[in-house]
Amino acid sequence: MTALAPLATLSRRRFQLTTRTPRELLVPLVTPMLFALVIAPALKEALHTGTAYEAFVAVGTVGLLVPLNTMFSGLSVIVDRENGAQRELLAAPVPRSFLVLGNLSVALAVTAFQVVALILFALARGIDFHTGAAGLGWFVGAGVLFAIGMYGMAETLANRVPKQEEYIARVPAIAIVPWFLAGALFPITALPGFLTWVARFLPLTHGLALMRYGLLGDASGLEHIWSMGSNTAMAALSLGVVAVFAAALTAVSIRVFARTALR
Amino acid sequence: MIEVRQLRKVYPGDVEAVKGIDFEVAPGEIFGLLGPNGAGKSTTIGMLTTTIRPSGGSARVGGFDVAENPLAARRVSSVVFQEPVVDRSLSGRTNLELHARLWRVEPGVARQRIAELSDALGVADLLDRAVGDYSGGERRRLEIARALVSEPRVLFLDEPTVGLDPRIRHELLEVIGRLRAGTDLTILLTTHYLDEAERLCDRIAVMHEGRIVALDHPQRLRHELGRELVELHVRDDLPAALAVLRAHGIPAEDAFSVGSTLTVPLRDLSAGEAIATINDLGVATAISAREPTLDDVYLRLTGDRLAPAA
Structure with a gap:
């Protein structure tokens, strides 16, 4: 058995628990689907925009789906602590960081499943994505790193708040408010000047700009952040921002878990 | 281990x-x-x-x-x-x-x-x-x-x-x-x-x-408490009853209480002698004798021990 075998065991456990609660798979998908299938087409009609706007919003909804799903995954940490087997896992001969990483791996897998479902729905509705291998690489890199960072945030919050109710009350502020500022529905330059400046610091702004660059070949989001000539350089910088976000939040979440789980 | x-x-x-x-x-x-x-x-x-x-x-x-x-x-x-x-x-x-x-x-x-x-x-x-x-x-x-x-x-x-x-x-x-x-x-x-x-x-x-x-x-x-003990329901305040018992030769170093019940390990004294003495003194409304249990050890160690204060 390898040193990572316990991590695989913990991931498998989380997966088994997740598949027994289908709401964890489906509920986060509802709002983004509503945006992609109902609100975006309605906006297109009302504002007389073209299919490009539908594609713009389709990627924007990924920026809502990822935070919602990872935040929902964080709820399982509280369930484990209050009514589950967390103490048994803490007494197991495995590094405590594996408990966080095991949850993270399943949150990533579920998020990936949901993003793929969203993209497939968009394709079925005739939305055209212009991408190649490199573009897909930017899209996947941005999506995975952003999801890792958001799960780190969810895990941190779940370990800091005592009750599910308190956790749920904070989800909109973390998962939804940044989405309105990060260029999901309109470019960040359409925001008031001060908020445009704030939006440039949001990891989601970088994530969405990268995903659009990767999936639609549209570098305008990156230009609104960096104002540089080279698309690749801007993409690399934004990927760096999202990577730092992912690494920092993962490190924080492991530290907070270890400190709060051990009394 | x-x-x-x-x-x-x-x-x-x-x-x-x-x-x-x-x-x-x-x-x-x-x-x-x-x-x-x-x-x-x-x-x-x-x-x-x-x-x-x-x-x-x-x-x-x-x-x-x-x-x-x-x-x-x-x-x-x-x-x-x-x-x-x-x-x-x-x-x-x-x-x-x-x-x-x-x-x-x-x-x-x-x-x-x-x-x-x-x-x-x-x-x-x-x-x-x-x-x-x-x-x-x-x-x-x-x-x-x-x-x-x-x-x-x-x-x-x-x-x-x-x-x-x-x-x-x-x-x-x-x-x-x-x-x-x-x-x-x-x-x-x-x-x-x-x-x-x-x-x-x-x-x-x-x-x-x-x-x-x-x-x-x-x-x-259990044996630390001796072979027998008496349990008495005390009429008045416990320290006063304990003092009376001591004054009449009943060893009460390890006595302990729960509510108005006073438990006195007897060490070498027989239960018969102790009960007769306590009856004569009139400090208790009810008296019984029994062997010590682990409950008594536990209560003596964790409950309200009277001896140090007495």
Whole structure:
């Protein structure tokens, strides 16, 4: 058995628990689907925009789906602590960081499943994505790193708040408010000047700009952040921002878990 | 197998739950930590299972220091917690298999042990049901089976029978008593049920307010109170009654009270003589004599002891 075998065991456990609660798979998908299938087409009609706007919003909804799903995954940490087997896992001969990483791996897998479902729905509705291998690489890199960072945030919050109710009350502020500022529905330059400046610091702004660059070949989001000539350089910088976000939040979440789980 | 030296735990807010305790548990021994709620028993188990961080002192489990080598200490031990700690939506079998994999038991060996243990603990027929559907006793037996799947050298049982009805409690005590048969499994259990401690434990440590106030074999602790004691319901205030008893030759150094009941270990005095004297003095509304139990030892050590104040 390898040193990572316990991590695989913990991931498998989380997966088994997740598949027994289908709401964890489906509920986060509802709002983004509503945006992609109902609100975006309605906006297109009302504002007389073209299919490009539908594609713009389709990627924007990924920026809502990822935070919602990872935040929902964080709820399982509280369930484990209050009514589950967390103490048994803490007494197991495995590094405590594996408990966080095991949850993270399943949150990533579920998020990936949901993003793929969203993209497939968009394709079925005739939305055209212009991408190649490199573009897909930017899209996947941005999506995975952003999801890792958001799960780190969810895990941190779940370990800091005592009750599910308190956790749920904070989800909109973390998962939804940044989405309105990060260029999901309109470019960040359409925001008031001060908020445009704030939006440039949001990891989601970088994530969405990268995903659009990767999936639609549209570098305008990156230009609104960096104002540089080279698309690749801007993409690399934004990927760096999202990577730092992912690494920092993962490190924080492991530290907070270890400190709060051990009394 | 377990060595504890000056182990301390101070929770935030300067709450000192464990105040520098020392004890050792030999291989194959069943050792009981006995004490009222809040005595520090569960905190002690938490520190030994590395789920609570000690504030001072040291502890070794199976030869491994819990602070310096926690993974090795956890590898040789298992724990059954006071509250249910299971994945309720998963089946009993999945809960057991999960434990086996985390403790790195080979799959073939794990299958065999799960079959044997579930049979021995009477949960074989339940294994494929979700644990959320188990009764309290069934769940507790499953948790004990789970703890044994990895063949630990040290088993921690934190209040294993708390909240169970008397029949299930009785069955579980039999199971725990049988666990040792044919193995050198070391068991540290906490309880506030004295009959449980007396029945199962080779030695017990009585904890009170974070300290160990007595540590010995249960019989020896009982014998410390002598062959007999008298229990009297006191008419007036207890210290006054105690003073009267002393003045008339009844030894009351170890007397203790619960409400208006005063219990006086008699040492070498006979119960007949003591009862006759107390009746003549008229300080009690009712008197009875009996042999000391572990309850008396426990109450003397953790309850309202009158002698020091008298």
